Amino acid sequence: MTWRDNYRQASFRGVPFFVADASLDTGRRAAVHEYALRDTPFVEDVGRKAREFTLSGYVVGTDYFAARDALIEACEKSGPGELIHPYRGALTVSCTSSRFTEGRDNGGMCEFSLTFVESGQQRYPSALTDYGVKVAAASRIIKAAAVDDFVGRMVVGGVPQFVRDAAANEMEKLADILAGLSIPGAASEDMASLARDVAVFVQAIGKLSADPALLAETVVSVIEKLRTTFGGGVKVLSVLDAIIALSPDSAVAGTATRAQARENGKATVDLIRYTALSEKAVAMQAIEYATYNDAIEAREAFSDQVDVLSESAGDNVFGALMDLRTVVVEAVPTADRNLPRLRSVQLAESIPAVVLAYRLYDDLSRIEEIVSRNAVRNPAFLPSDRALEVLTDG
Structure with missing residues (x-):
């Protein structure tokens, strides 16, 4: 598979555009501590730097105004949005800067430079009961x-x-x-x-x-x-x-x-x-x-x-x-315990445990669970004359 196979059409908040080049600014954040009478500083690592994506691109066409205005609106909208990066795939980002350039010599197109910063979720301290x-x-x-x-x-x-x-x-x-x-x-x-x-x-x-x-x-x-x-x-x-x-x-x-x-x-x-x-x-x-x-x-x-x-x-x-x-x-149980739950399955006809495991879970490792929970003698013949107990996700 080549890079062309992984290349994706760029877009932000669903508005497509063309990309001429892309750059990434990343690294580590550091607090530099310089002490009196000491020649070398102590550099304290305080975490990864926020990744900053810069895309230089353009929209083109006889009616490029509509594409330009839709992109401007997307960049000015509050909150994070989905960026489809041509080289890095889907990213959740916030647009921190956008610069659009149009000129007489380039009629029918608008060039721009967009800067995005990766965006995470705002997390607040929460108390958990012991x-x-x-x-x-x-x-x-x-x-x-x-x-x-x-x-x-x-x-x-x-x-x-x-x-x-x-x-x-x-x-x-x-x-x-x-x-x-x-x-x-x-x-x-x-x-x-x-x-x-x-x-x-x-x-x-x-x-x-x-x-x-x-x-x-x-x-x-x-x-x-x-x-x-x-x-x-x-x-x-x-x-x-x-x-x-x-x-x-x-x-x-x-x-x-x-x-x-x-x-x-x-x-x-x-x-x-x-x-x-x-x-x-x-x-x-x-x-x-x-x-x-x-x-x-x-x-x-x-x-x-x-x-x-x-x-x-x-x-x-x-x-x-x-x-x-x-x-x-x-x-018993606590609210944060996502325990599986029992439910009953009535088979219309006897089938192998492997078939039921595939139907219910798409996971053949669950065969033994079905057999042991229902005390089945022969895994090739699940009974159809009684309901079977199976687990579902919590």
Whole structure:
């Protein structure tokens, strides 16, 4: 291919003209710092210089006036426009200077010199919300409210042993979940570390139940360790969901002491569930969701859990729960996440996966995605008796 094959008809804002010669002024911008008693200056590079294009050209013809006036109008119009440069193709530029020359000796033509400067977009500083920080802050608030609520409801002084044991019984439910958990892909040393923490926790349950503040601190610490040890995300969501699903023993409160025992047990379960919910919010925000639909499904399930827990929550915890849900709705998924979406495709007849990948995406690398998402046994025969799930751009 020669330069003639790449040569293009010049125009500005759609007005064509002929070019005699073209030049480009470019380079680097520099701030020259000259210092006293020093012979050589320091030259500071402050970026590329704006490219300046100069075109010397003409319009010609028995009625060149119309072409000349249209070009003058294009050069005087405000804002950037598209320049078709004969040697450099399409450019977005602003015309900074235009000089038109006409004379008796050159009748029927107008010569001119046009100067253009490359034009970019005006950009303004914009603030981006750090949803990780925002969710973590809401999580801390609800844990603090949950601890205060628990300490205020627990009664362990001047009551029979079975009243104090009510909290210990509920703590053992949490210990059972943690002791029996299995997290796919988790490192053996991480599992061993958590197992040691759980063992210490189990041994101390009886003693902790006599000190509500220390017990609350320990519960929060153990559940936080669960999330931080395994990096959050999908690895721990199922475990946290199991903890959130805990329910207190429904013993009949026949006397005041039995009523307090039941309240102690419920307060303990509430603390555990509120803490697990707060950690789940942090874990959810950190997940890289495969599709927009997955993110919305996770968010709606979280909202349902908030609804259940808020039914019997005290005022402070209730407010913290509502704030946490608001933040999670904003963060899962964030507005700037352009996630692909699921849609259904019903085939009229069975076709190979390669054909559908070409039809939908013009991309044969998507074959495996179609096959695995729909659990297709033979890629050569996509089923036509059921709708297929496929992804679309976000």
